[in-house]
Amino acid sequence: MLDAFRHDYPDRSPGGFFRELAACGSCGSLVPPFGFETDGAYLAGLHPDECDEGFHFWCSPETSPFRILKGWGRLLDAIPHGLQRIPRIALGRMGLAPYDIPFSVLPFMDARRKGNPFDRCRYPSETFFDMIRREGGKWIYLGAPVSSCSARRIHRELRAGLPSDLDLVFLMIGDLDPVGHAFGPRSSQLEKRLAEVEETIKDIFRLLRKKYGRVKAAIFGDHGMTGVRRHIDIKGALESARSRPPRDYLFFLDSTVARFWFFNECARAEVTDILGGLTGGRIISGRQKEDYRINYAHCRFGELMFWADEGGLIFPNFYQSGTPVAAMHGYRSEAVEDRAAFIFYDSEQRLSSLAKNPARTVEMFPAIVSMLGLEAGIRAGH
Numbered sequence: 001m002l003d004a005f006r007h008d009y010p011d012r013s014p015g016g017f018f019r020e021l022a023a024c025g026s027c028g029s030l031v032p033p034f035g036f037e038t039d040g041a042y043l044a045g046l047h048p049d050e051c052d053e054g055f056h057f058w059c060s061p062e063t064s065p066f067r068i069l070k071g072w073g074r075l076l077d078a079i080p081h082g083l084q085r086i087p088r089i090a091l092g093r094m095g096l097a098p099y100d101i102p103f104s105v106l107p108f109m110d111a112r113r114k115g116n117p118f119d120r121c122r123y124p125s126e127t128f129f130d131m132i133r134r135e136g137g138k139w140i141y142l143g144a145p146v147s148s149c150s151a152r153r154i155h156r157e158l159r160a161g162l163p164s165d166l167d168l169v170f171l172m173i174g175d176l177d178p179v180g181h182a183f184g185p186r187s188s189q190l191e192k193r194l195a196e197v198e199e200t201i202k203d204i205f206r207l208l209r210k211k212y213g214r215v216k217a218a219i220f221g222d223h224g225m226t227g228v229r230r231h232i233d234i235k236g237a238l239e240s241a242r243s244r245p246p247r248d249y250l251f252f253l254d255s256t257v258a259r260f261w262f263f264n265e266c267a268r269a270e271v272t273d274i275l276g277g278l279t280g281g282r283i284i285s286g287r288q289k290e291d292y293r294i295n296y297a298h299c300r301f302g303e304l305m306f307w308a309d310e311g312g313l314i315f316p317n318f319y320q321s322g323t324p325v326a327a328m329h330g331y332r333s334e335a336v337e338d339r340a341a342f343i344f345y346d347s348e349q350r351l352s353s354l355a356k357n358p359a360r361t362v363e364m365f366p367a368i369v370s371m372l373g374l375e376a377g378i379r380a381g382h
């Protein structure tokens with residue numbers, strides 16, 4: 001899994017290796033699921049509302065590791081921005097990074113998911129790790145969040161030793177996402193990093209072919225990368241309201257989605273009105289919740305969400321308060337730049353193309369399961 005492996009990167013293939021694999025295998029683009037945390041789609045074939053995924057943070061004051069800040073938030077928020085680094089570093093050492101989330105909001109928030117992608121019973125149905133485990137097989141997992149997600153370091157670790165009986169090598173390579181965000185998907189910096197990652201994957205391939213003979217591969221991104229064309233200042237717009245957070249309502253600003261929880265109806269009406277007047281995005285409708293499979297059985301991700309149009313960045317937001325990024329992901333499905341790439345390859349046979357192009361990320365799961373020669377099985381309660 002190459003974080004932010006955009007749909008056009010295999011075609012751009014600076015060293016020609018991605019193109020070579022795609023020519024003998026099958027290649028296409030993927031429409032990513034809603035949101036920013038989307039592992040359940042390819043690990044278990046689940047939609048966001050089936051596995052409660054979408055955002056890193058959700059509203060959970062009873063479990064928040066930051067609940068010790070309750071009552072101190074406004075005082076800490078008044079500290080000059082530069083000096084806030086000190087309490088933020090201290091809080092991060094407790095296990096969960098507070099990013100740029102206001103101190104008054106932190107006591108309400110917790111990470112939706114902790115642990116590792118291969119953990120037992122992580123999802124309501126089996127992941128391909130669960131299936132391999134059930135069959136008594138073996139895998140290696142390298143990359144975030146277990147180890148460094150740099151392609152070069154992963155290659156070095158693989159070179160240090162591989163067991164002879166292995167069913168799956170899962171690599172979560174994270175080099176492309178930060179460069180895409182910082183400089184944009186068409187920048188020279190991205191081009192250079194793409195070339196390096198491609199070269200390293202080619203070396204990893206050579207290593208695996210030498211060790212195991214036959215190698216099947218699924219190389220794919222979790223999303224693409226869309227150039228930012230405008231900023232939406234939601235924080236500024238809300239300042240005109242008489243309702244105040246966190247007394248009357250609560251908000252969380254992700255890069256492309258603003259999420260709200262209300263403590264009284266007056267705040268709900270006022271905020272809804274302000275959001276309705278903003279250009280560059282829309283409140284997510286009931287119909288869209290159905291379409292994107294985000295009809296969660298709870299409001300922990302937000303009672304109301306505002307979604308930026310393609311190329312819009314909510315700024316400032318709770319991840320970037322200083323310098324805005326050049327590119328972002330997390331837009332509606334018609335945003336072509338947001339699509340990821342996939343390449344399937346088998347060193348022993350030519351592959352036919354996936355039936356649909358673009359496919360959806362959830363369709364990666366049955367494809368990977370079939371490459372592994374496993375059978376998708378047990379749903380809930382395994």
Ligand SMILES: [Zn+2]
Nearest residue numbers: 004177181329
């Ligand atoms: Zn990203």
